[in-house]
Amino acid sequence: TAHLIDDPYRPARRKTRTLNIGHVAIGGDAPVVVQSMTNTDTRDVEATVAQVTALAEAGCEIVRLAVLDEDAARAIGPIRKASPVPLIADIHFDHRLALMALDAGVDGLRINPGNIGGAEPVDKVVAAAKACGAPIRIGVNSGSVDKKLLKKFGGPTPEAMVESAMEHVRLLEERDFFDTKISLKSSSVPATIAAYRLLAGRCDYPLHIGVTEAGTPGRGTVKSSVGLGVLLYEGIGDTLRVSLTGDPVTEMDVAWEILRSLNLRARGPEIVSCPTCGRTEIGLIQLAEEVERHLRPVTEVFTVAVMGCVVNGPGEAREADIGIAGGRGMGIIFRKGEVVRKIKGEENLLPEFLNELDIFLEELRKE
Ligand code: SF4
Structure with missing residues (x-):
């Protein structure tokens, strides 16, 4: 149901490493993968499973869930059992939640190792992720760049975002962990494009692309399509999320239409x-x-x-x-x-x- 389109003008993809989120390959020769994120309370297993299922039916291949507390981390177990697609736990600051989510069977983490309280928590998370075969996404948003880098670069510039991402990456590399993908999101389309171009030249990790806080479905669709379209045409982007304010299921049509419009993939007529x-x-x-x-x-x-x-x-x-x-x-x-x-x-x-x-x-x- 998710074909690659044969077209001599289909943009060539940047060469990257490959990693696997559950059964879904990302990077290398794998097709660009469509992701989204639930907006239910993760602790509400029934509502979250319903949304994950609706997303999967609409073409979502990996779903990310916010894990805010221990109850949410525990809910991952039953949600994962019922989910038709691999799941990623989105965690900020608290490495114990990452360990719990991995224990509960999550397929990947979205966590920034520089923000989880020092070397020991990073050791623990990396060891657990390795043991489970779970990749880690480092996600730098223009709003979350470290103060020291803001000062060095005079603001959340593309250079500052790339430097920030590479600092997190190094913490993983020092521990022989390379199952990493990276995202750099800004609500400015030109800044997002500039940041990903810079990053694409600095590493061979697969990249998760998106324009953050793109807005409501009308404007957000345009903003995401312009930003993701330029990047994908340049071969940058191994997995993507279209962020729209509203029901995440509405993101699926936009994501697939972006891929189809560049003849990268097709799903449906x-x-x-x-x-x-x-x-x-x-x-x-x-x-x-x-x-x-x-x-x-x-x-x-x-x-x-x-x-x-x-x-x-x-x-x-x-x-x-x-x-x-x-x-x-x-x-x-x-x-x-x-x-x-x-x-x-x-x-x-x-x-x-x-x-x-x-x-x-x-x-x-x-x-
Ligand atoms: Fe007009 Fe016919 Fe073209 Fe439609 S197909 S825009 S009706 S000329």
Whole structure:
């Protein structure tokens, strides 16, 4: 369900080490992995399992959970048992929570070793992570750069963020731990891009990319798409998160659409629809929305075209695996370039096309 797309223009990926979060490989030749984070109270096992499951169904391949206290760390056990995807425990400052989360079966940690109280806690966390085969993500946000580095670089500059990340990395390397991935998030898109470019030149660890505090779904989608799009086009980024204010499930469509738009990966059908214009002779906007809704649970990869007129519509619809082009009070359905049906009456376009889509899907699944 998550194909790599064969395209001579597909951006080449930066060479990195590979690590495994549970059964999911990150870096090296592995495809770019889609992640998100729950916003339920981790101590509420039922609600958290429900959200992890919803995220996985929508295409999330690894889920991160905030572990704020011991009850949350203990909840990891039952959540992990019920989860269809690997889990990462997000921990700040308290190394005991990291040890508990590993003990409870978490697949990876997000923790900054420089912030957990000195050498001894780092020794313990690294030893436990090694014993469990759990990778560690170091995550530096522009808001969390160390005071000494802020002074040295005159603020949370990309250089300061990279230096901060590398300080944490060194604490792991000194203990022969290399199952590390790194993120550098800023709410500024240019600063995020600059920081990752710098970091990509300094190490071969896989990178987790994202634009933090991107905002509500409308603006956040644009900001994330611009930031992640530039990085991925340059080959930077082995796993990503689109951070949107709201239900994390909404992040999935955006994340997958970013990967699809660069032909890096695909999941589900690509729906091509025209923007409508003065030539549009059918209720195209509603038709396209209904088609999208109908295909929402579908994970097979194919193209669907929904076009508004018989002037330019058939051209696009012919290119698609299945498509419809509408005219005044009628429509033409195409499959792989061939006209399969002519439909009379605008009210029949949607039900007839959905029916054709179902037949198409049934055949596709038999192949
Ligand atoms: Fe206009 Fe037809 Fe193009 Fe749609 S396909 S934008 S209706 S010309």
